[in-house]
Amino acid sequence: MLGILKKDPIERLISALGKDKVNTSLVERKLYSYDATPIPVERSVPSAVVFPENRDDVVKLVEVCYEENIPVFPRGAGSGLTGGAVPTDEKGVVVSFERMTSFEVDVDNASAKVQPGVVTYEFQKHVEKLGLFYPPDPSSFKYSTIGGNIAENAGGPRCLKYGVTREYVLGIEAVIKEGKVIRTGNPILKDVAGYDITKLFVGSEGTLGLLTEAVLKLIPKPQARATALALFNNLEDVGKAVTKIMTSGIFPSALEFMDRDAIRAVEDYKPVGLPKDVEALLLIEVDGPRVAVEEQIGEVKSLLSSMGIETKVASDEKEAEKLWTARKNLGPALGNLRTGKINEDIVFPRTYLAEALPKLREIAKKHDLLMVVFGHIGDGNLHVNFLYDKANPEEEERAERAVDEVFELALSYHGSITGEHGVGLTKRKFLRWQFGDTGYELLKGVKLLFDPKNLFNPGKVIELPAGYKG
Numbered sequence: 001m002l003g004i005l006k007k008d009p010i011e012r013l014i015s016a017l018g019k020d021k022v023n024t025s026l027v028e029r030k031l032y033s034y035d036a037t038p039i040p041v042e043r044s045v046p047s048a049v050v051f052p053e054n055r056d057d058v059v060k061l062v063e064v065c066y067e068e069n070i071p072v073f074p075r076g077a078g079s080g081l082t083g084g085a086v087p088t089d090e091k092g093v094v095v096s097f098e099r100m101t102s103f104e105v106d107v108d109n110a111s112a113k114v115q116p117g118v119v120t121y122e123f124q125k126h127v128e129k130l131g132l133f134y135p136p137d138p139s140s141f142k143y144s145t146i147g148g149n150i151a152e153n154a155g156g157p158r159c160l161k162y163g164v165t166r167e168y169v170l171g172i173e174a175v176i177k178e179g180k181v182i183r184t185g186n187p188i189l190k191d192v193a194g195y196d197i198t199k200l201f202v203g204s205e206g207t208l209g210l211l212t213e214a215v216l217k218l219i220p221k222p223q224a225r226a227t228a229l230a231l232f233n234n235l236e237d238v239g240k241a242v243t244k245i246m247t248s249g250i251f252p253s254a255l256e257f258m259d260r261d262a263i264r265a266v267e268d269y270k271p272v273g274l275p276k277d278v279e280a281l282l283l284i285e286v287d288g289p290r291v292a293v294e295e296q297i298g299e300v301k302s303l304l305s306s307m308g309i310e311t312k313v314a315s316d317e318k319e320a321e322k323l324w325t326a327r328k329n330l331g332p333a334l335g336n337l338r339t340g341k342i343n344e345d346i347v348f349p350r351t352y353l354a355e356a357l358p359k360l361r362e363i364a365k366k367h368d369l370l371m372v373v374f375g376h377i378g379d380g381n382l383h384v385n386f387l388y389d390k391a392n393p394e395e396e397e398r399a400e401r402a403v404d405e406v407f408e409l410a411l412s413y414h415g416s417i418t419g420e421h422g423v424g425l426t427k428r429k430f431l432r433w434q435f436g437d438t439g440y441e442l443l444k445g446v447k448l449l450f451d452p453k454n455l456f457n458p459g460k461v462i463e464l465p466a467g468y469k470g
């Protein structure tokens with residue numbers, strides 16, 4: 001008797017989901033094998049790219065993948081900087097959430113049910129028209145997605161005052177091992193029942209399961225905002241000024257830092273009139289009721305002036321926007337300086353910044369590298385960029401050694417190896433440094449509880465033995 005021919009796993013996916021949701025063309029598979037990570041990472045061309053349109057599609061997809069041992073690589077907009085959405089196994093499938101883009105706002109409960117493929121900016125614009133506010137503002141907000149932001153626990157300038165994505169996720173729906181669906185949380189602000197699985201998914205980088213929906217918290221939109229620019233002739237004063245502002249009773253909505261080379265890079269890229277002869281600058285934004293905003297930005301100015309720091313308040317929205325554009329242009333501006341860039345996002349407790357900033361400069365000097373530092377200094381989160389020539393492997397190697405020292409420095413000050421970009425592929429080895437052996441074993445245990453076969457984004461965040469099958 002003839003045996004029954006076993007169906008190819010990708011054919012099984014096509015029968016389960018429909019041909020229009022499973023793309024196997026080589027061009028498409030190659031296109032979806034990248035994200036925005038600026039350094040080369042381990043990558044494979046996946047066997048298919050899957051485009052689910054609803055939760056049931058995701059359930060069917062995971063059922064097949066779990067039975068067939070197919071790795072699953074979830075993807076939002078692919079703007080991640082640590083290789084999180086990059087497929088690393090040619091048998092695997094990339095799951096793009098770009099067709100799951102609907103959301104529903106509940107104005108009375110100040111919350112929204114959002115599918116993972118919604119672009120953060122589109123969502124923010126919509127809720128702002130309703131007088132509501134969704135603060136998390138990664139610089140990639142115009143294209144990155146809510147699913148990617150939750151999976152990375154993304155943050156941005158405003159997170160100083162309002163908190164990172166984590167603070168706005170009230171609940172999630174996700175598909176985990178074998179296609180099981182879990183739902184956590186509700187549009188309520190108080191809920192202490194059981195372990196906090198919602199928050200466990202925030203920052204899980206696609207390694208625990210596939211997010212299919214989130215319940216997000218919204219807050220009232222601030223009435224007004226104002227921006228000040230402060231210029232510094234030495235780095236030590238920057239740390240002192242940050243501590244002074246943050247202990248003054250004023251809570252800025254953003255407190256951003258750019259060092260000398262960052263200022264020069266943006267001025268050479270798209271000039272906005274920043275002075276190129278200073279050591280550093282701070283952009284300080286306050287928001288809230290109109291009257292309070294005017295008063296507080298005036299107080300910030302006099303506080304800094306009393307320290308001998310030149311400070312100017314933007315006269316109107318247009319001038320403020322110009323300053324923020326300079327800050328947002330930093331990414332592309334740095335691309336013009338050298339062909340290679342390693343961009344890290346370490347965190348220091350604020351009080352150590354005055355000491356740590358000059359030490360970062362020492363690391364760059366020791367390795368003879370061009371280093372540009374900028375970032376969300378109010379919460380101690382700095383983007384440290386080492387720039388090098390890709391055609392010079394020796395210089396690239398020096399940059400890699402310098403990065404190790406930067407992480408050691410951050411951890412020696414009780415900081416973190418990442419405040420925004422996550423661990424992904426590029427920071428795996430450093431995670432163990434931060435957690436220690438016992439902590440790392442716990443992380444592994446959590447991962448395997450949700451994904452005993454190690455099929456959700458394998459090889460990211462946690463290192464399990466190659467081919468781990470549970």
Ligand SMILES: Cc1cc2nc3c(=O)[nH]c(=O)nc-3n(C[C@H](O)[C@H](O)[C@H](O)COP(=O)(O)OP(=O)(O)OC[C@H]3O[C@@H](n4cnc5c(N)ncnc54)[C@H](O)[C@@H]3O)c2cc1C
Pocket residue numbers: 035036073074075076077078079080081083084085097116137138139140143144145146147148149150151152153154155156157205206207209210211212331420421457460
């Ligand atoms: C120019 C630029 C500026 C940036 N600025 C910032 C910044 O200021 N702050 C900041 O935090 N980040 C920043 N980033 C990094 C990046 O934009 C964020 O990490 C963002 O959250 C990624 O969203 P994404 O939709 O592109 O997700 P992707 O890059 O596609 O994926 C990110 C991670 O989420 C997982 N994932 C995606 N969707 C799902 C899902 N539905 N279920 C489970 N897992 C999922 C992926 O597997 C991956 O691990 C920046 C990137 C660029 C290129």
